[in-house]
Amino acid sequence: MKTLRIIVLAIFSITVIGCGGKEEKKKEGFSYEKKSEVSKKAESNPNDVIITSNDAMQFNKKEIKVKAGQKVKLTLKHIGKLDVNVMGHNIVILKKGVDLTAFAAKAATQRDNKYIPKNSEDIIAHSDLIGGGQVSVVEFDAPEAGTYEFLCSFPGHSGLMKGKFIVE
Ligand code: CO
Secondary structure, eight states: OOHHHHHHHHHHHHHHHHHHHHHHHHHHHHHHHHHHHHHHHHHHHTTTTEEEEEETBBBOOOEEOTTTTTTEEEEEEEEESSSSSOBBBBOOOOOOOOHHHHHHHHHHGGGGGTTTTTTSSEEEEEEEBBBBTTTEEEEEEEOOSSEEEEEESSSTTTTTSSSEEEOO
16 A cells, blocks of 8 residues: 555656646746747837937937838837936927927927927927836827938937937
């Protein structure tokens, strides 16, 4: 009887250990699969753009390139800690021919409208104004091929926070 019990126990342990191992492998495989799916998606869609901004009044990109004739999904992240009233950021893409400095001066007076001039015809698209730790996503149709300018319209920021939005 004793021998039989030991054998039964041994079989039971092997089964449990075996199952545990399998489960771990499955989990690992799943997480890898997920990661590669995400990176593939980002690589295959150049119009899915992420730009970050920080407490040092900077964007991490001076140039954004997208393809014409497709939707653009532009994600602005504020990776700093400062409040929106102190170090607020947005991203505004201007129509061709709009003077960036003149636009920034006008926008700076529009505090009640988050520094976006009301009914402005100068803008292709803009994100929301955000503070540290926040994210804003804006989707729009890519304009015709060409080079456009983008900026943060928070007062005093556009000197550093600006760049080219290139549609190919
Ligand atoms: Co800013």
